Amino acid sequence: MSALQDRLERPDAAVARGVTGGVEPGDDGPPACSIEQALQLVGDRWTMLILRDAFRGIRRFDEIRRDLGTPRAVLAERLRKLVDAGILQRRRYQEHPPRDEYRLTDMGRELSPILVALMHWGDRWLQDAGPPTVLVHEPCGTDVHLGFHCPACGVDFGPLEIASRPGPGARP
Amino acid sequence: MSALQDRLERPDAAVARGVTGGVEPGDDGPPACSIEQALQLVGDRWTMLILRDAFRGIRRFDEIRRDLGTPRAVLAERLRKLVDAGILQRRRYQEHPPRDEYRLTDMGRELSPILVALMHWGDRWLQDAGPPTVLVHEPCGTDVHLGFHCPACGVDFGPLEIASRPGPGARP
DNA sequence: CAAGTCGGTTCGGAAAGTGAACTGAGATCC
DNA sequence: GGATCTCAGTTCACTTTCCGAACCGACTTG
Numbered sequence: 001m002s003a004l005q006d007r008l009e010r011p012d013a014a015v016a017r018g019v020t021g022g023v024e025p026g027d028d029g030p031p032a033c034s035i036e037q038a039l040q041l042v043g044d045r046w047t048m049l050i051l052r053d054a055f056r057g058i059r060r061f062d063e064i065r066r067d068l069g070t071p072r073a074v075l076a077e078r079l080r081k082l083v084d085a086g087i088l089q090r091r092r093y094q095e096h097p098p099r100d101e102y103r104l105t106d107m108g109r110e111l112s113p114i115l116v117a118l119m120h121w122g123d124r125w126l127q128d129a130g131p132p133t134v135l136v137h138e139p140c141g142t143d144v145h146l147g148f149h150c151p152a153c154g155v156d157f158g159p160l161e162i163a164s165r166p167g168p169g170a171r172p
Numbered sequence: 173m174s175a176l177q178d179r180l181e182r183p184d185a186a187v188a189r190g191v192t193g194g195v196e197p198g199d200d201g202p203p204a205c206s207i208e209q210a211l212q213l214v215g216d217r218w219t220m221l222i223l224r225d226a227f228r229g230i231r232r233f234d235e236i237r238r239d240l241g242t243p244r245a246v247l248a249e250r251l252r253k254l255v256d257a258g259i260l261q262r263r264r265y266q267e268h269p270p271r272d273e274y275r276l277t278d279m280g281r282e283l284s285p286i287l288v289a290l291m292h293w294g295d296r297w298l299q300d301a302g303p304p305t306v307l308v309h310e311p312c313g314t315d316v317h318l319g320f321h322c323p324a325c326g327v328d329f330g331p332l333e334i335a336s337r338p339g340p341g342a343r344p
Numbered sequence: 345c346a347a348g349t350c351g352g353t354t355c356g357g358a359a360a361g362t363g364a365a366c367t368g369a370g371a372t373c374c
Numbered sequence: 375g376g377a378t379c380t381c382a383g384t385t386c387a388c389t390t391t392c393c394g395a396a397c398c399g400a401c402t403t404g
Contacts, residue, residue, distance in 0.1 A: 032304045034294025035224050035287060041298075042290075043217045046361095052207050055331075061382050071362050076383060086297075097370040099381070107297050112331035113289040113318060115207060118214075121286060122206030123339075125258075125279050126213075130340030132204045138335040142324040146285060149321060149328070152314040156321070159227075159284035163310040167295075168302030233351050243393050248352060269401040271350070 032171050041085050042111065046070055047078050052115055054088065054108065059101040087111070116146050204343050213257050214283065218242055219250050224287055226260065226280065231273040259283070288318050 031037055042048060049068050053059070058067055065075055079102055082088040087108040090100045104111075116135065123131035135144040147156050203209055214220060221240050225231070230239055237247055251274055254260040259280040262272045276283075288307065295303035307316040319328050 033224070034291045034299055034303060034305070036221065036294075037298045038290045038294035039217050039220055043215075043220055045211050045215045048211055048215055049208065052205070062380080065382095072383065073363095073385085074361065097381075109331055110293055110296065112334070113320075114286060114293060116320070116334075117285040117289050118210045119206045121282060122208075122210035123341075124282065126209045127206055127341050131206060132339055132341045132343065133206070133336050134339040135334050135336050137320070137322040137325065137329060138333050140322060140324050142322050144334055145321050145323055146318070147321060148285075148288070148309070149317050149319060150309040150312060150314050151317055152312050153309065157309060159281055161310050162284070162288075162307050162316055164305050164307050167304055167306040169299050169304045171304065234349080237351095244352065245354085245394095246392065269350075 032169075041081070041087065042114070044078070046074055047082065048115075048118075050075070050078055050082070051087070051104075051108065051111055054102065054104050055112065055115060059103050060099070061102075064102075082108075113146060116144065120146060204341075213253075213259065214286070216250070218246055219254065220287070220290075222247070222250055222254070223259070223276075223280065223283055226274065226276050227284065227287060231275055232271070233274075254280075285318060288316065292318060 031040075042051065046068070050064060050070070053064050053067055058064055061075065061079070064070065065072060068075075070078075079088065079090075083090050083102065085107075086105055088102040089105050090102055093099055093101045119131075119133070119135070136142060137144055148158065148162065149156050203212075214223065218240070222236060222242070225236050225239055230236055233247065233251070236242065237244060240247075242250075251260065251262075255262050255274065257279075258277055260274040261277050262274055265271055265273050291303075291305070291307070308314060309316055320330065320334065321328050
């Protein structure tokens with residue numbers, strides 16, 4: 001039985017020590033868990049949708065606002081936060097009148113697996129008419145597959161074969 | 173130049189027609205975009221953290237509450253929502269006193285790529301001391317790799333090689 | 345029978361989200 | 375050259391959600 005299977009089945013499991021989290025009494029500094037830290041930046045409905053738009057090539061204030069219907073104040077605040085975090089970059093695209101747009105940085109572009117994973121999950125469980133959009137590997141046109149792969153074994157696998165261990169940045 | 177590269181570079185791009193989204197004037201029914209639909213269920217900081225805990229084997233009300241510090245009312249509401257959606261299942265684990273726990277369904281378990289993608293991104297961009305936790309392929313102990321893979325070409329690739337097309341469930 | 349645990353609900357105040365109106369720089373129209 | 379338009383916000387009043395603390399009821403343990 002795999003480690004995840006174990007966690008899924010054992011009612012009294014105190015397993016999975018690896019993933020740190022929770023708010024300890026003397027809570028100082030950022031949370032140890034990367035998921036929690038990531039969510040502090042992008043774990044918000046509007047933020048995620050803004051990023052989806054960025055991947056779609058929608059990057060001007062009013063364009064985003066029209067597309068999503070985000071209240072202006074919220075959009076301005078979220079864009080500020082994303083720029084401060086280094087996920088978006090504000091760039092002048094014309095001088096007269098001066099206009100800026102928000103484009104993904106490398107940091108932002110690497111969020112794509114998260115968006116793709118959300119999309120695949122939504123396709124599979126929420127869309128009964130079939131996926132409204134499919135992503136393809138452009139050179140060949142084959143449907144994009146996002147999954148766990150082991151370079152050592154050369155196999156694809158599912159969540160049940162995953163185990164977690166403390167990493168180099170683990171805290172005492 | 174790839175389709176995504178195109179969207180990323182062209183300032184006037186009206187590309188990426190595939191991914192549908194936005195709120196059309198006579199907005200009826202669920203959004204066409206799977207990302208948006210998925211976010212309506214799991215696009216919330218607490219919800220994501222509750223799910224992270226579920227993967228860690230934390231599944232009782234008070235256990236979650238202690239771990240995350242979620243206000244009771246919020247936790248109760250989120251769990252209700254997740255159960256209604258079919259992501260968690262409420263299951264009696266003892267009769268005296270009657271106690272239930274919340275465990276992942278298949279639908280919930282398939283959220284793992286989203287959590288893993290969040291974790292990897294957080295590890296890479298937010299944790300300068302190195303990842304606090306690493307996920308390994310249990311049979312061999314190698315670090316888990318989550319990525320885009322093309323079964324036809326047999327290669328791994330990045331977001332720049334992705335193109336989007338209307339799928340079978342696309343709307344007119 | 346008193347105290348404790350688990351899984352909630354209820355409540356009042358604080359924070360965040362929301363739509364509408366306003367601003368201000370520049371372009372365009374007539 | 376004045377009126378209007380666009381873009382990218384800010385400000386404001388109002389509503390919704392969140393939050394922490396208190397309470398509750400079923401059951402167990404001492």
